[in-house]
Amino acid sequence: MMACCLKDELLCSICLSIYQDPVSFGCEHYFCRKCITEHWSRQEHQGTRDCPECRRTFAQPTLSPSLKLSNIVERYAAFPLDAILNAQRSSFPCKDHEKVKLFCLTDRTVVCFFCDEPSLHEQHQVTNVDEAFEELQRELKEQLRALQDSERGHTEALQLLKRQLAETKISAKGLRSTIGEAFERLHRLLRERQKSMLEELEADTARTLTDIEQKMQRYSQQLRQLQEGIQILQEKLGEMDRHAFLGGIPSLSEKLKGKIHETNLTYEDFPTSKYTGPLQYTIWKSLFQDIHPVPAALTLDPQTAHQRLILSDDCTIVAYGNLHPQPLQDSPKRFDVEVSVLGTQALDSGVHYWEVVVSEKTQWMIGLAHEAVSRKGSIQIQPSRGFYCIVMHDGNQYSACTEPWTRLNVRGKLEKVGVFLDYDKGLLIFYNADDMSWLYTFREKFPGKLCSYFSPGQSHANGKNVQPLRINTVRI
Numbered sequence: 001m002m003a004c005c006l007k008d009e010l011l012c013s014i015c016l017s018i019y020q021d022p023v024s025f026g027c028e029h030y031f032c033r034k035c036i037t038e039h040w041s042r043q044e045h046q047g048t049r050d051c052p053e054c055r056r057t058f059a060q061p062t063l064s065p066s067l068k069l070s071n072i073v074e075r076y077a078a079f080p081l082d083a084i085l086n087a088q089r090s091s092f093p094c095k096d097h098e099k100v101k102l103f104c105l106t107d108r109t110v111v112c113f114f115c116d117e118p119s120l121h122e123q124h125q126v127t128n129v130d131e132a133f134e135e136l137q138r139e140l141k142e143q144l145r146a147l148q149d150s151e152r153g154h155t156e157a158l159q160l161l162k163r164q165l166a167e168t169k170i171s172a173k174g175l176r177s178t179i180g181e182a183f184e185r186l187h188r189l190l191r192e193r194q195k196s197m198l199e200e201l202e203a204d205t206a207r208t209l210t211d212i213e214q215k216m217q218r219y220s221q222q223l224r225q226l227q228e229g230i231q232i233l234q235e236k237l238g239e240m241d242r243h244a245f246l247g248g249i250p251s252l253s254e255k256l257k258g259k260i261h262e263t264n265l266t267y268e269d270f271p272t273s274k275y276t277g278p279l280q281y282t283i284w285k286s287l288f289q290d291i292h293p294v295p296a297a298l299t300l301d302p303q304t305a306h307q308r309l310i311l312s313d314d315c316t317i318v319a320y321g322n323l324h325p326q327p328l329q330d331s332p333k334r335f336d337v338e339v340s341v342l343g344t345q346a347l348d349s350g351v352h353y354w355e356v357v358v359s360e361k362t363q364w365m366i367g368l369a370h371e372a373v374s375r376k377g378s379i380q381i382q383p384s385r386g387f388y389c390i391v392m393h394d395g396n397q398y399s400a401c402t403e404p405w406t407r408l409n410v411r412g413k414l415e416k417v418g419v420f421l422d423y424d425k426g427l428l429i430f431y432n433a434d435d436m437s438w439l440y441t442f443r444e445k446f447p448g449k450l451c452s453y454f455s456p457g458q459s460h461a462n463g464k465n466v467q468p469l470r471i472n473t474v475r476i
Contacts, residue, residue: 010073013053014039018076022069025061029053030069037063103132189290193283201275208270215265222261229259293353293420295474298343298452303333304375305341309456312468315344319468320459335375343452346371352421354452355433355472358392359415362465363457365391365401366417368428371449388428388442389453390417400430400440408439416472423450433472 012019014035021033029051031039040049040061050057102111104126111126127135232255239245288294299315307328310321318341330336347368356366365381367389374385381387381401389401396413399405410432418433428442459466 010076019069019073022066022073023063024066025049025051025063026058027051027054027056030066033063033065102126103129105132105135186287189287190283193286197275197283204271208268211268219265225259226261229256232256232259293351295418295472296345296352296354297473298345298354298471300341300454300471301333301344301451302341303331304335306335306337306339308339309341311341316471316473317468318454318456319466320456333375337377338375338379338381338455339458340365340453340455342369343454346449346451347421347423348449349423352423353418355416355418355474356454357416357470357472359413360467361392361456361469362395363392364469365389365453365455365457366419366469367401367430367453368419368421368450369453370447371451383442383444387453388444390430390440398439400442406440410439419452421450 010018012022012032012035013029014031017032019030019032022030023033023036024030025036031052036052039052043049048057048059049061103109104111106126110129232252236245236248236252239248297316300311300318302311302315305311305318305328307326308321310319310326311317320339328334335341358364358366367387369388370386373379373387379385379387381389381391382403383401384403387401390408391399391401391405392414393399398408398410398414400408414432416433417439418431418436420429420431421427423446426444426446428444430439430441431437432439454469456469457465
C-alpha cells in the first residue's frame with residue numbers, strides 16, 4: 001500500500017508516467033515539462049494557460065523546476081521502492097542524516113538511498129539488507145558445497161596419485177631389475193661367447209704354431225743334412241786324381257744316403273676368416289639360440305577356421321576366399337559367422353612372443369582369445385567376451401578392442417605386428433615388430449588357457465584386402 005501510494009505521488013497526471021524533468025508554475029501541482037508545454041500549446045488560441053489538475057488559469061505562467069522532486073524521482077528509479085520501505089535505519093549516522101541500509105547485489109556493496117549517487121546503481125539489482133543477507137547466504141552455502149565437493153574430489157585424486165606414485169616406484173624398481181637381468185644375461189652370454197671364441201683362437205694359434213715349429217725343426221735338420229751332402233760332393237768334385245775319384249764313387253752313395261730331401265712343404269693358412277668377416281652378425285646368430293623368447297613358430301588350427309578362410313598347407317598363412325564356402329564339417333570349435341581362426345597351441349603359463357605379417361592389408365584383427373570363447377553367431381570382440389585384440393579398420397586406422405575401442409597412435413602403416421604374452425604377470429603387449437615400438441598393453445588376470453587369434457577380414461571384389469595374414473617364422 002505504501003509503495004503504491006508513493007508511486008502515485010510520483011506520476012505525472014498528464015502522461016501517467018514517472019515525472020520527467022518535473023516543473024511547477026504557481027499552484028501546488030507538478031507536471032513533466034514536456035507534458036505541460038504540449039498541453040498549453042493546444043490552448044494558444046485561448047490566450048490563457050490553466051492547470052490540468054485544479055483548472056486555475058494563468059496569463060503568463062513561469063515554469064519552475066523542482067529539484068527536490070527530481071532527486072526523489074531519480075532515486076526512486078535507481079532503488080526499488082520495496083527495498084527502501086523495508087530497509088532499517090543504521091545506528092551509524094551519515095554526515096547529515098541516518099543511513100538507510102540497502103544492498104546492491106550487482107556491485108556487492110551496501111548503499112544509502114540518500115547519500116549514494118543513484119546513477120551508480122541504475123538498473124542494478126538493489127534490495128534491503130535482510131533479503132540480501134538471505135540471498136548471499138544461499139549463494140555462499142552453494143559455493144561452500146561446491147568447494148567441499150571439489151575438496152573431496154581433490155582429496156580422492158591426491159590419494160589416487162599417492163597410490164600411483166607408490167605403485168610407479170615399485171613398478172620402476174621391478175622394471176629396472178628386469179632390464180638389468182635381461183642385459184646381464186646378454187652380457188653373460190657375450191662374455192661366455194667371447195671366452196669360448198678366445199679359447200678357440202688360442203687353441204688354433206697353439207696348434208698352428210706347434211705345426212710350424214715342428215716343420216721348422218724338420219726342415220732345419222734336413223737343411224743341415226743337405227749342406228753336409230753338398231760339402232761331400234764339393235770335396236769329391238775337388239779330387240783331381242782320376243783313379244782316386246773313380247775309386248771313391250762306390251762309397252759316395254753311402255755317404256750321401258739320407259742327406260738328400262725334396263722340398264714338399266705343405267702349409268695351412270691360419271684360420272683368420274672365422275674370427276673376422278661379419279663378426280658381430282656371427283656372434284648374434286650364435287646368441288639367438290640362447291635368447292628367449294624369440295618369434296615362435298605357431299600354427300593355425302584348421303578345425304576352428306571359418307568356412308571362407310583358406311589356410312596354407314603348413315597352417316601358417318590364412319586368407320579370405322571370395323569363392324563359395326568350403327565344404328567343411330561344422331563343429332563346436334569352428335567359427336560360423338566371424339571370419340576367424342585360432343592358433344593350435346594353448347597357452348596357460350610362461351612367456352611367449354610371435355609375429356604376424358599384415359602388410360598390404362586394409363583390415364585385420366589379431367590377438368588372443370580364451371580357449372572356451374563362443375564361436376557361433378555374431379561375436380563382440382572385447383575383453384569381457386574373452387578376446388584381447390587390436391584391429392586395423394577403415395584402411396588406415398588402428399584401435400585396441402576395448403570397451404569402447406581405444407584409438408592407437410601409429411605412425412605410418414604397420415607391416416608386421418609383434419605379440420608378447422607374459423601369462424603369469426597378466427600382460428599382453430602389442431608392438432610394431434619392425435622397430436619394436438609399443439602399440440598397446442592389456443593387463444588382465446587370465447582365467448584359463450589362451451589361443452592366438454587371427455582374422456584377415458573380408459576381401460572385396462575391387463581387390464582390396466586380398467592379402468593374407470602370415471605368421472612370421474624366424475629361422476637362424
